[in-house]
Amino acid sequence: MTAAASSTKAWLMAARPQTLPAGAAPVIVGTGLAVYHGVFAPLPALFALFGALLLQIGTNFANDYYDAVRGADTEDRDGFTRVTAGGLIEPAAVKRAMYATFGLSMVIGLYLVAVGGVPILVVGLASIVAGITYSGGPLPYGYRGLGDLFVFVFFGLVAVAGTYYVQAAAHGGWFPLWIPEGTLPAAAVVAGLPAAGFSTAILVVNNIRDRETDAEAGKHTLAVILGYRLSRIEWSLMAGLGYAIPVVFWLDGYPATVLLPLVTAPLAIAIGRTVWNRTDGEALNPALQRTGKLLFAHSVCFALGFAAPAVI
Numbered sequence: 001m002t003a004a005a006s007s008t009k010a011w012l013m014a015a016r017p018q019t020l021p022a023g024a025a026p027v028i029v030g031t032g033l034a035v036y037h038g039v040f041a042p043l044p045a046l047f048a049l050f051g052a053l054l055l056q057i058g059t060n061f062a063n064d065y066y067d068a069v070r071g072a073d074t075e076d077r078d079g080f081t082r083v084t085a086g087g088l089i090e091p092a093a094v095k096r097a098m099y100a101t102f103g104l105s106m107v108i109g110l111y112l113v114a115v116g117g118v119p120i121l122v123v124g125l126a127s128i129v130a131g132i133t134y135s136g137g138p139l140p141y142g143y144r145g146l147g148d149l150f151v152f153v154f155f156g157l158v159a160v161a162g163t164y165y166v167q168a169a170a171h172g173g174w175f176p177l178w179i180p181e182g183t184l185p186a187a188a189v190v191a192g193l194p195a196a197g198f199s200t201a202i203l204v205v206n207n208i209r210d211r212e213t214d215a216e217a218g219k220h221t222l223a224v225i226l227g228y229r230l231s232r233i234e235w236s237l238m239a240g241l242g243y244a245i246p247v248v249f250w251l252d253g254y255p256a257t258v259l260l261p262l263v264t265a266p267l268a269i270a271i272g273r274t275v276w277n278r279t280d281g282e283a284l285n286p287a288l289q290r291t292g293k294l295l296f297a298h299s300v301c302f303a304l305g306f307a308a309p310a311v312i
Helices: 003-015 017-036 042-069 091-116 118-133 147-169 186-190 192-209 211-216 222-226 228-251 256-277 281-311
Strands: none
Touching: 003 042, 003 091, 017 042, 017 147, 017 186, 017 192, 017 281, 042 091, 042 118, 042 147, 091 118, 091 147, 118 147, 147 186, 147 192, 186 192, 186 228, 192 211, 192 222, 192 228, 192 256, 192 281, 211 222, 222 228, 228 256, 228 281, 256 281
16 A cells, blocks of 8 residues: 555544534434425535534544543554554644644635524534534543533534524525524424434443543543443433434424334344443444444434425
């Protein structure tokens, strides 16, 4: 393998493209709901997708860099290879890539801010700060048991509701100072609960796998604080949201097609068996990837469930 090919492979490992479907999933849900409510706007939806993916990659770079310099990534870790700790890329280069990616997300976000105004400006900047301070800064909240809350809020509720909002707001004037009436219904927030749950479930699997090494490194994730049993209950509750919320929408008068995500339940049950019975990377690394696939499949089904009646 050439040096250039090795370098490209290392950067792909740092960016973790396997996480991108998880970044796209909430945007898909928000867009499906926008179609159902008749406020779909293709350009804001596309920019929201690009912005979400860049935030995902930037956060991946940040975690790779800061976990390495803090000593949280050790040789005993069962997870996927980290390029900074593994010496594949110079730490300074990963740090520059992190800032460059977040900077590009801000450029993409200029259009979304023009459409969504001050609310999107605040949310966008908060998302970047949260992505960096998850494992960076003087008080990284991911080391204090707050990572699950960050993922639930930003990679679920905010991502889905924000995607819906910029499309609805695009039908009004430019740069609103506050949320225009009718652009952020409660349904847009509730629809984000399944993505929030599954996104958090991905982190829970990761933290169950790394519980022992994280504890030794002084990284107090929620799994370290709660222990295995309560962390597994957390995983089950987070996954359970994915199947309770479509039923809630159906009972609230939405068409039966919103129940389409229930077809993914067998996959969730299969992953759950692994999560409840294993702690090793050999089993949980595939479970981590499968939870990401579950999030994406569920989100596509949920979006189709919303959009289908409006387009057929």
